[in-house]
Amino acid sequence: MNWFSKKLKGAASAPDPIVRSAIGGMHGKAEGSAELPFFKVLATDQLHRGRGSEADKARAQLREAFTPSQPVSRISMFAGREAVLTRLIRAIEDQQLHVVVYGERGIGKTSLLRILTRLADEAKYIVCYTSCGENSxxxxxxxxxxxxxxxxxxxxxxxxxxxxxxxxxxxxxLPAGEVTPHQISDLFSKLSSTRVLVILDEFDRSPSGAFRRMIAELVKNLSDRSTRVQMVIAGVAGNLAELVEHIPSVRRNILGLQIPNMTAAEVGELIGRGSESCGLRYDDDAIELITRISCGLPYIASLLGQHAGIGAVDRGSTQVLRSDVTNALKLVIDETRQRLSDRSLRAAKRLQVAGKYAELLKLADVALHHAGIVDLVGSSTELGEALRIGLEAQLIEPVGEEVGERFRFVEEGVPVYLWMQSIEGAVNPGYQQRSPSGA
Ligand SMILES: Nc1ncnc2c1ncn2[C@@H]1O[C@H](COP(=O)(O)OP(=O)(O)O)[C@@H](O)[C@H]1O
Ligand SMILES: [Mg+2]
Structure with missing residues (x-):
């Protein structure tokens, strides 16, 4: 008898302390834990029998309705994005282009690609979705x-x-051992009677160098031969060249598609779908505030939708009020701050003390609406001055090859954090302007 079966056998007759407490946890209070909080929802997503109230059920449903830390893959939960999806499908189907999808983290790239996968699958494409990483x-x-x-x-x-x-x-x-882009495009050029969509998500996560160069070479080869294989490459970047820097010579075969911020109507739809799914009602002014705070970033909208919903459930209500959103905002700001470096927070605080906070907010606002990029070309003198201040504080850094033209925040979470903090100041009555470091 091995150790595991011995344990089980023992549990059936005279449970040893470890096994017994696990059993106790399943049926009621664990021995000696009368005062301890307990799990209400089983790992199988069902409520513990006799434990869950209606509110617990609503909480469990909220977790399904808003999934800020996971991309959306169910069509019923996917909001808006009609224009960008239409453009994407047209590029693939009519123009037979390869597509590079780029934008900030949390703008909805992976969700969009998940839905594209479903639609292409329905149209009998062979879809190969891969998420890139360190070891690609x-x-x-x-x-x-x-x-x-x-x-x-x-x-x-x-x-x-x-x-x-x-x-x-x-x-x-394929031959044994390493294969080259040339061999792969040779093989793909022999395809008939089907079309293949190769989706490479999180391309920015693959370390640059050999892998990126080989992908670029493959795209080049594939577009030279007009094969039945198309690539869709997605990642965090301010523009196409920043994401796939090695393929400028074949740009005519590639569409660069920046995922725009969601419109107010799209954010409203996101909350509406979540609301329908969890059974809570979101007041119009609660939705209006979520829309304003989220700046068109679905990640933030989803996070606020979830926290505000939990707030309502905690009050014993099924109606989500504007005040639930302001409370949710505090939580989200605190969560975001904890992820930022002390260096950025102190730099922002120094600017606030020096009376330069408005300039910093201006930069954050521009970055949030332009895939993280602040472009000096064609911009106002105020923005130029704000950039100078941001650079001096080392919160901003240049990006790309055009010297002195394009910039971004050194730390990607900073603009959304600054933005949310400024809104908190505007919406909370009796609010004391907190310093960027939260003090
Ligand atoms: N079209 C959408 N409808 C509903 N929620 C969305 C949509 N796009 C994104 N989201 C939400 O925003 C979050 C971030 O989206 P994701 O696709 O992971 O962004 P990215 O890949 O750009 O970082 C997801 O967890 C999801 O909950
Ligand atoms: Mg993603």
């Missing part, structure tokens, strides 16, 4: 992508019935 390796990635394409679609290879039945794929035709 070209060979492994494309061997696995080729492994998702049945041999059936290879134009000059007539697989025998048994090969089709045994699930042969294009990966079987």
């Amino acid at each position: 390796n070209f060979s492994d990635m494309f061997r696995s992508i080729a492994g998702a394409i049945p041999m059936l679609f290879h134009s000059d290879y007539a697989p025998t019935q048994s090969e089709i039945e045994s699930g042969g794929t294009l990966a079987d035709l």
